[in-house]
Amino acid sequence: MTAFNQETFDSVADIIADICSIDRAEIAPDSHAVNDLGIDSLDFLDVTFDIDKKFGIKMPVEQWMEEVNQGDADADEFFVMKNLVIRIEELRAAKAA
Amino acid sequence: MKLEYFQMVDRVEAFDPERRTIRCLARVPERSTVFEGHFPGYPVMPGTLLVETVAQAGGFLLMALDGYSRMPVLTQVVKARIRDAVEPGAILRIDAEVQQVSSGISAIEGQLSVADRRAAECEIRYRTMPFPAPELRDLVIARAREIGVPVTGAGTGGASR
Numbered sequence: 001m002t003a004f005n006q007e008t009f010d011s012v013a014d015i016i017a018d019i020c021s022i023d024r025a026e027i028a029p030d031s032h033a034v035n036d037l038g039i040d041s042l043d044f045l046d047v048t049f050d051i052d053k054k055f056g057i058k059m060p061v062e063q064w065m066e067e068v069n070q071g072d073a074d075a076d077e078f079f080v081m082k083n084l085v086i087r088i089e090e091l092r093a094a095k096a097a
Numbered sequence: 098m099k100l101e102y103f104q105m106v107d108r109v110e111a112f113d114p115e116r117r118t119i120r121c122l123a124r125v126p127e128r129s130t131v132f133e134g135h136f137p138g139y140p141v142m143p144g145t146l147l148v149e150t151v152a153q154a155g156g157f158l159l160m161a162l163d164g165y166s167r168m169p170v171l172t173q174v175v176k177a178r179i180r181d182a183v184e185p186g187a188i189l190r191i192d193a194e195v196q197q198v199s200s201g202i203s204a205i206e207g208q209l210s211v212a213d214r215r216a217a218e219c220e221i222r223y224r225t226m227p228f229p230a231p232e233l234r235d236l237v238i239a240r241a242r243e244i245g246v247p248v249t250g251a252g253t254g255g256a257s258r
Contacts, residue, residue, distance in 0.1 A: 042172065042224070045172070045199075045201050045202040045224060046173070046202070046222075048199050048200055048201070048202060049197065049199045049202045049204065049222070052197065052199045052200075053197060058198075058199060058200060059199070059200055060200050061199075061200040061201060062200045062201050063200070
């Protein structure tokens with residue numbers, strides 16, 4: 001199982017703080033991107049764009065949304081910060097393999 | 098180029114799917130109601146329409162690359178620089194290159210030149226979404242064919258996702 005990576009979390013939190021004009025101190029591993037941080041869909045697209053660019057990955061955000069909408073997954077699995085970081089680490093590992 | 102219809106691209110001169118680039122041409126009309134206001138006695142293309150022209154070239158590029166499965170909608174002009182005035186009758190060359198394709202968002206960089214003189218450069222982002230109606234997708238594909246954008250594998254009938 002992929003572990004939480006603090007360095008990745010810090011990078012993602014910096015990106016979110018910058019794009020969404022959110023106080024960096026408010027972004028914690030347990031923060032929910034939508035429910036707690038109030039990131040809207042358009043901002044989240046920009047966040048996705050910058051995360052992809054930073055880590056050289058392609059986050060399948062639309063596929064995640066589809067899984068959530070169809071009831072196949074809980075939104076927390078993707079949009080709570082610590083879980084998002086783990087997803088990013090998984091994608092980075094898959095790319096490196 | 099039909100300014101009043103927002104048809105900014107006349108034809109595609111080159112398309113390279115491997116380099117993810119496109120080169121388009123467009124001729125600014127000699128007369129347009131746009132020039133009556135911008136500006137009286139000194140007609141020049143509004144810079145915003147130059148940005149729109151680059152955005153449309155980039156949009157055709159993105160659609161051609163993904164088989165017209167998704168519709169790019171302008172969401173962000175990250176950077177735009179208008180370097181020179183473009184007058185009625187000018188022949189525009191628009192070059193666009195994909196910068197990044199992410200889930201639901203794509204970006205291009207583009208330049209617009211008149212006789213090898215760069216008139217504008219832009220960095221543009223689009224939200225990419227399913228076509229809202231199959232009829233619109235068919236119209237876009239028809240327009241793409243008309244101006245010479247490759248439509249290989251696109252099919253028709255609006256089977257967009």
